[in-house]
Amino acid sequence: NAGVTQTPKFQVLKTGQSMTLQCAQDMNHEYMSWYRQDPGMGLRLIHYSVGAGITDQGEVPNGYNVSRSTTEDFPLRLLSAAPSQTSVYFCASRPGTDNTGELFFGEGSRLTVL
Amino acid sequence: AQSVTQLDSHVSVSEGTPVLLRCNYSSSYSPSLFWYVQHPNKGLQLLLKYTSAATLVKGINGFEAEFKKSETSFHLTKPSAHMSDAAEYFCVVSDTGTYKYIFGTGTRLKVLA
Numbered sequence: 447n448a449g450v451t452q453t454p455k456f457q458v459l460k461t462g463q464s465m466t467l468q469c470a471q472d473m474n475h476e477y478m479s480w481y482r483q484d485p486g487m488g489l490r491l492i493h494y495s496v497g498a499g500i501t502d503q504g505e506v507p508n509g510y511n512v513s514r515s516t517t518e519d520f521p522l523r524l525l526s527a528a529p530s531q532t533s534v535y536f537c538a539s540r541p542g543t544d545n546t547g548e549l550f551f552g553e554g555s556r557l558t559v560l
Numbered sequence: 561a562q563s564v565t566q567l568d569s570h571v572s573v574s575e576g577t578p579v580l581l582r583c584n585y586s587s588s589y590s591p592s593l594f595w596y597v598q599h600p601n602k603g604l605q606l607l608l609k610y611t612s613a614a615t616l617v618k619g620i621n622g623f624e625a626e627f628k629k630s631e632t633s634f635h636l637t638k639p640s641a642h643m644s645d646a647a648e649y650f651c652v653v654s655d656t657g658t659y660k661y662i663f664g665t666g667t668r669l670k671v672l673a
Contacts, residue, residue: 477659479661481663486569486665486666488650488663488664488665488666489604489650489663490663491660491661494659494660496659502659504660505660536603536604538604544656545654545655545656545657545659545661546609546654548594548606549594549596549606551603551604551605552603553602553603554601554602554603
């Protein structure tokens with residue numbers, strides 16, 4: 447059982463480049479989300495989705511795009527990378543749509559923007 | 561609006577002594593509360609959760625937390641620390657009817673031999 451899989455695990459970009467962080471889950475979870483983790487700031491929500499075709503913004507959405515064409519996949523796109531987007535990114539999913547469910551996390555993607 | 565405050569950014573304990581990691585929350589509705597643990601260079605793992613059932617919640621690896629509505633607290637405890645408990649711990653709140661989980665800034669636990 448793979449759970450939540452993120453790729454790539456590490457990436458170095460130059461300012462202005464674009465890229466996509468991939469997230470896939472095999473648990474048939476309706477809810478998926480992206481967080482960024484920065485030292486001393488905990489995890490902050492970037493975007494989330496409650497099902498295929500439905501996405502919404504979190505706390506820090508600027509500079510990021512998402513789409514949800516299937517239940518399994520929730521890619522995060524950086525349109526024009528900036529050094530401020532250097533961070534560790536986590537994808538998380540949960541079953542159902544109520545707030546009592548635990549989040550299941552991927553192992554993270556470490557992104558450096560030069 | 562939801563918010564979470566973890567009162568200590570770093571906690572050091574000796575192996576075999578009790579652990580206390582403090583968390584206060586703010587919530588407009590009936591919250592669900594969680595504690596997650598993150599070992600170095602790893603993803604986050606659920607320790608325990610409170611979802612309006614028993615106020616004393618037991619989790620994995622001997623951890624437990626007590627929901628105190630009057631104090632708006634959800635502190636994490638363990639009677640006896642083990643070296644493998646060294647990690648970063650996050651308190652998380654989620655309000656009924658929202659899709660957002662709000663994380664605290666984390667407490668790094670160091671366990672001394």
